[in-house]
Amino acid sequence: MGSGNGFPGGWASTFAAMSDMSNTSALERANQRESQRRAEIALRESERRFRSVFESATDAIVLADENGIISSWNRSAQAIFGYTEGELLGKPLTVLMPPRYRGRHGEGLSRYRNGAGEGPVIGRTLELHGLRKDGTEFPIELSVAVWQTAAGPHFSGIIRDITQRKRAEEELKSSYEQLRELSMRLETVRENERASIAHEIQEELGQALSTMRMDLDWLGKRIASPHASPDALKQRLVAMSNLVDSAIARARRIAADLRPGILDELGLGAALEWQARSFQERTLIRCHVVVDTRETIDRTTSAHLFRIAQECLAHVARHSGAHTVEVSLRAENGTIHLGVQDDGAGTPERLFQTSSSLGVLGIRERARLMGGEARIETRPSGGAGIIVSVPRDGAPNGAGEPLATDQRNEPGGIG
Template identity: 35%
Template sequence: MGVHGKQRSCAALLSSGLVALLAGGAVLAFARQRSGETRAQSTLNEARMQAIVRSSMEAIITIDEAQRIVIFNPTAEKLFRCATEDALGAPLSRFIPERFREAHARHVAQFGITGVSDRQMGRQLVLFGLRADGEEFPIEASISQIDDGSGKLYTVMLRDVTGRVKADEALRRSREELRELSANLQNVREEEKTRIARELHDDLGQQLTALKMDLSSVEAALGEKTRPVSEIVGQLRDMRRLVDSTVASVRRIAADQRPIMLDDLGLLPAIDWLADDFTNRYGVDVERRIDAVDILFTPPAATAMFRIVQEALTNVARHADATRVTLDMRIDQRDCVLTVTDDGRGSPAPHGPRGSGKSFGLIGMRERARMLGGSVSMRTAEGEGFALTVTLPLQRVQQEEGQP
């Protein structure tokens, strides 16, 4: 945590501590009022404390030994969506989900005896509150007690931590996705090595072996001079065709790894090549609407966008059962927007098989976009195809003039 983070944490703790102190003063005022103590100066101080508690940003609820509510400040009204007049006199359990009520009652009873609580703001597990309309929500709580001679009063300070819980959950999911993506990348890398090794052995290896055999045959024929020259020339032509086929195989294997034109000619020609290759392989037309011809992309952005288009087309081939794909790239105000749409079968919901968080291709696209400060969104419905939109800040993807 940085210096500013520590300062904010200390400020939050001091603020909570001050509110707790003032809340204690207000409860003491209530206790004195209950016991009949009415000194003028004390009453003035107590009124001030209660005014501060009423304006507190923390929800403050005080209950008696029967766990009936005796103080319910305006923040608590907003937090639980319940008017003070409806809350006063009601059992605290009204604002606790039923499955937690028994444990809470035990905790308060134990706290009344020992004065020890594991509920301190920012230091305990997240609890759950129950709003008047039945909605559950996560809270942090701290508890204190005071004995005025007529019985104990318990004060609970509450804070809605819905935003923090959602952020923590999003961070947890992101970390889990990254771990899974990392593991999957290892598997993909090994699969790719296996595929390349198989192609080198089955394709290039067999072609080179055939060339070696042909060379041996030509060498023998020239040495023995038992075959006519025309037959040897014909065999040499076959060997040349085999060399051409071998060169084509080498280029195909190299292009599958990274097309040379991406580095030599730039992103847009590479995307054209990718679309043409996709159509040749799968028979699916790719309509291109590219309105970014004046943009010079940085090498990292060009690589990221090429891989995103490549993965999007791979998903279409694997899952869409489509007959047409539309690839749209445009400059929209300060963003570069890439959209890949197909007319395939789609998915019942964005979180279906093609939009699932477990789709490592989609996770990879999100990560590539995130590294450039962008985002990925999906739109789909069963029978209505699939649309993938990638939005990247123009300042992160455009190469300035004179920039290497």
């Protein structure tokens, strides 16, 4: 029986169902297109984020396929290795490696392709060496990862240039060795000083006191004798007086070697002039002192600067071959400057970087102890100088009185 629209009832229901299915299919297709569009937008956004991170990374990033062929690398990699952007694309990773690594690299790739696993490199951070375009090697820190793609496995390497870190480590190690040697040298100086003082006390002051004791015994016996000669007693008293004067002079000399009294009584300028006269008498090298400050320098800083001057003069006497030397002391902008300059062969800057001259190393460490610095200046006309600059306000806490340098066997101090 037909329906009101002229179609059989069965046909009408069939057409309605087909219309619903058509509408559903169109909606599904629209949803699929929208989902695909959103996925493509998300993919492009993800790629932009990846590219932004990839290019802005401070470490070098290198990407390669399963055969070790470079497929991409960032700007930091270009800067570190010295290549332009297109020079390495499609080239093997081995161009970035010193020759000694290339054989093991090829073996590792073969093992991975043959299913032997990731090996000892992937997933670890290693310290190796890279090879720049100009052929120079440099230390690197390398981290390698692997990921799977439809085209096969790919590798990423994050590479950090650790040249500065290695240099800092070497400098720290060298500084430690220098300080260790300096500590040993200072201990030797201390022991030599003790031995020298003990010898002088025993051999000079001890002998003088023993002689005086015998003279006192002699006087005691002669005074008690009714036959004592006044002239003989007078002569012995004169000899004893001379012996006492000599012992006093020796005691003062020992004390001056340990710490000159003039340093505490008249200040650093006067002590430097005294040291210059003593240096000139011992070495026959003309020594001139210029003091261009009237400021009071605290006791600890004065003592350290005085010892530095001694060590500088010792270095001049032993190494420079100079004929004249000038010691200067001045104050400027809250800083005390001590300079020792000569007309000899000079002092190379490398001595501040090595332990070949522990005296020069000691100068640098004394300056650091006071919160200052020591540097070497050369003159175009010849000669060189060591300039020490320290704060005027005094040494930092912990920078106590310096150890007296052992000058008895060397002209002017420790070289």
